[in-house]
Amino acid sequence: MKWSNFSGLALLLVVALAACTEAPPTDPAQALREALLAAEPGSTITIPEGHFTFDRSLSLGVNGVTLKGAGHEKSILDFAGQLAGAEGLLVAAEDVTLEGFAVLDAKGDAIKMNQCKNLVVRGVRTEWTGGPKSTNGAYGLYPVQCEGVLIEDSVAIGASDAGIYVGQSKNIIVRRNEVAFNVAGIEIENSTQADVYENNVVDNTGGILVFDLPDLPVQGGRQTRVFRNRLAHNNTANFAPEGNIVGTVPAGSGIMVNSNDDIEIFENEIIDHQTAAVLVVSYLITGRPLDDPNYDPFPEKISVHHNTIENTGYAPDSEPLLALKTGANLPALPAIIWDGFQAPGQAGPVVCAHDNGELGAVALDAPNGFAAPDFSGAPFACERPALPPVVLSGAE
């Protein structure tokens, strides 16, 4: 290399460095917004460590993008001052990975992911920092109408509906998350093939909900396994705004199934729930009108086995259940409660329960005004074959 060439290169470097140091500091929040808008498919957008505030929602509409922060305690996206947008971050794209950041105090939902495929959420935190309040946003992590959903090692706190809510989706794994102080900790709704496991679900109103609801474009929710989760004292008073279906969840419900089919609940630790460890109901129990001809309101093929259950049903947050407890002069209701609704013409068992300890099960006679509840355990004396695991590529 000749000296003249070298000096020219050196000069260029000096100019480049000077330009870097003298450039006006860019607002990192604005830089993130622009990076999301300009993202190329397959690219990774890095969120630096820091606390960034936003006055309007962010969105991502490009397939194949990874949005990666320095960790959910380090890369903080703060929406407390949000003036526009119904969520903190909206993702409307396929093959997106969200990793290692937090969305705090969004005015509506924290992170909504609409019609996605192959979604990965890893180590993300959604939180409303003022504690459980009805003025908090509805959902923390909120994929809807997605196919292929992996949510793992994440944190969801304070949602006035569900901390982690997977709706109208297919092929789902929700695992190893910390979920606290939401109305519903984890809710799988109108979805098929979900594995929910090894989550730590505490201090919500209801711990894990598996629901199938009418008047939605995607119905027939079925085939969900809820296993090896720790559910503890989900006794927080229901703070959902009225009118929402989770507003009907009694405080102190560990796991609740509403109108879903093919559900296997096993090897969970379900500790200290004032209403029930496991509650299986039909949509009919809500008393809401039903004129959706495509909807099946009856839960079927529910299997509850090998769960560790302690301290349950001692103060039911439900008028009929409280009346039942008082009327029967019981210190506590049985751990497993089925409302007794059954599809017309079907006499076979709805809920099979075995190896869940000594706290028993009761079939309410809800269709007949709770007239003849069955404490014998006979309606639950059956076993069902295990459901197959959910297989997601990329999720070992």
Add this chain to the structure above:
Amino acid sequence: MPGAGLVVVATLLLGCGPASPVRDGPWPERLSDLAVLASEENPLRPVAGFAYTLAHPLFSDYAWKYRTISLPEGGAAAVVSNDETLAFPVGTIITKTFAYPEGSGGRVQTTAAPALAAAEAGFPRARVRLVETRVLRHQASGWEAVSYQWNAAGTEAFLAPAGALVPLTAEAGKTFPYLIPDKNQCAGCHETAMGTKVLKPIGPKPGNLAAHSFADGRSQYAVWQQAGWVASSPVTPWVPAGSRGAAAAHAYLDANCAHCHSDTGAADTAGLDLRITASEQGRGRCKTPVAAGRGSGGRAYDVWPGQPEASILAFRLGHDDPGIMMPELGRSLVHEEGVALIEGWIRELEGDCAPGLSL
């Protein structure tokens, strides 16, 4: 060769203000370089194409709207159906300029827009504050949407793909953040079939266009047909602007909600259909909320016949909290006249819903 550089600069200066609209390629940084709207003339008016009006517009914080369409040479729009957006040819450019009448001391007036006058005369520039011009361009690759933000002097608008919140103060004193949407937010409404990544115009539907008549009595749609801008075919106009009752409410819901609340839109997850073609049940009669969160307002049903005060639809339209309100984007103020229209419609509905119970 310094001389050559000077020649280039001189050419650029002379070539300022291209003669024909920029129908494809990169978006110009300056709106004037798109060559569709005259940026410095008074009133604001199209230099290519024509202005039009919707009898039933989207509410946008009481902003006045001035809409233009520029069709490519010899191009015409095709009818899809009476109640669906026209199919415009590749090369079409649609603009919508948002402005407020100037108030006192830098404030703006938030009053219902005189749509009729604006359509024909353009904005009287001396009396309005121009905020943004949204542009939809039908390129060979499909529609693209972006907004241009006007400078304070109102002499030029600049490409604003990241959008902005513009603080405005209404004449009455309330300060509100006016949202210029970013590109994804444009798509949030204009991708009317969620997941397709295909954008479309929303407003220009035959029924809505035909519901507007000019001061001389001519139907806007008939004028379009005579000019050859749209293929001749029968049209059933929606009710005229300012109407009340069920038909007007249905038109209002279509214009303000149906780009998401259809069988394909971003809100199809909710199972609520607010297109003008929807049934009363699809429109939320006795429908329980799905993912409304605090948007339910403690109310049990989207629409409870006879009881607007118990209907979620009226609650969300009447709210300005971004976590509650509907539409969820594009307004910071409540459209009082719109809420009154919807409440009136619900009040006149016959029937009842069952009171809800819980376990």
